[in-house]
Each structure stands twice: as structure tokens, then as C-alpha cells.
Amino acid sequence: MICPNCESEYVDGIAECTDCGSELVSAEEFEGNLVHHSDWVIVYTCSESFEADMLKANLEGAGIEVTILKQKDSSYPAVGGLAVIKVLVQKKDAETASEIITDINKTE
Ligand SMILES: [Zn+2]
Known part of the structure; x- marks a missing residue:
């Protein structure tokens, strides 16, 4: 899982970024998204x-x-x-x- 905001990586199962509180997306989804969420x-x-x-x-x-x-x-x-x-x-x-x-x- 990746935070779309600060690009931190997390293990699967975590839904929210501990740094900024953004909803995490899968790595696949993140890579496909070249635009800002x-x-x-x-x-x-x-x-x-x-x-x-x-x-x-x-x-x-x-x-x-x-x-x-x-x-x-x-x-x-x-x-x-x-x-x-x-x-x-x-x-x-x-x-x-x-x-x-x-x-x-x-x-x-
Ligand atoms: Zn974050």
C-alpha cells in the first residue's frame, strides 16, 4: 500500500497513512495514477x-x-x-x- 500524498510505503492491511492521514492505495493503483488523486x-x-x-x-x-x-x-x-x-x-x-x-x- 502507498500513500498517494507523501508516497510512503506500507504493508498490506493498513488503510491510512500514519504521517498525513491520507487513504492508502495499492501500489498498482498508485503507479497507474500519474495524476494527483x-x-x-x-x-x-x-x-x-x-x-x-x-x-x-x-x-x-x-x-x-x-x-x-x-x-x-x-x-x-x-x-x-x-x-x-x-x-x-x-x-x-x-x-x-x-x-x-x-x-x-x-x-x-
Ligand atoms: Zn501520507
Whole structure:
């Protein structure tokens, strides 16, 4: 486990940084996150790359900066680690992004 704030490493099982009180993330999650946690929010999750790419194109078309985070979900070891794809936008764009995503899903 790693503190996203001060980058201290902790053994598994600890949920909070003893230095700053931040919620710890897994090493995998931390490495996948090149952006600062507190400025970005997850607006959509899916398991298909094309779906995330399609959303990214739509959101970027609306002038919203998008980060796509792909990781294996270790909670599904039976199926060999299901891929989880998270679509992140900056907090200031979260509301607009959610509206765009809702619209896209409506028209499907
Ligand atoms: Zn910390």
C-alpha cells in the first residue's frame, strides 16, 4: 500500500497513512495514477477499452481533459483478473462530463 500524498510505503492491511492521514492505495493503483488523486474524479468505469476510448473522444471533443486508468481487478481471481477501466476527469469538469456520459448512454 502507498500513500498517494507523501508516497510512503506500507504493508498490506493498513488503510491510512500514519504521517498525513491520507487513504492508502495499492501500489498498482498508485503507479497507474500519474495524476494527483485529489484533483481527479472517476466519472465512469467499464471493462471494455473501446467504450472508454469512445467516451474519451466525446469528452475531449467537449474540451474536457480525460485520463483513462486501466487495471486488473484482483477481486476476480477466478476469471484471471478482470480488467477494470476507469475514466477520470478533473473535479471542475466532473459535472459536465457526467451529463455528457448520461446523454451518450441514453442514445444507445
Ligand atoms: Zn501520507
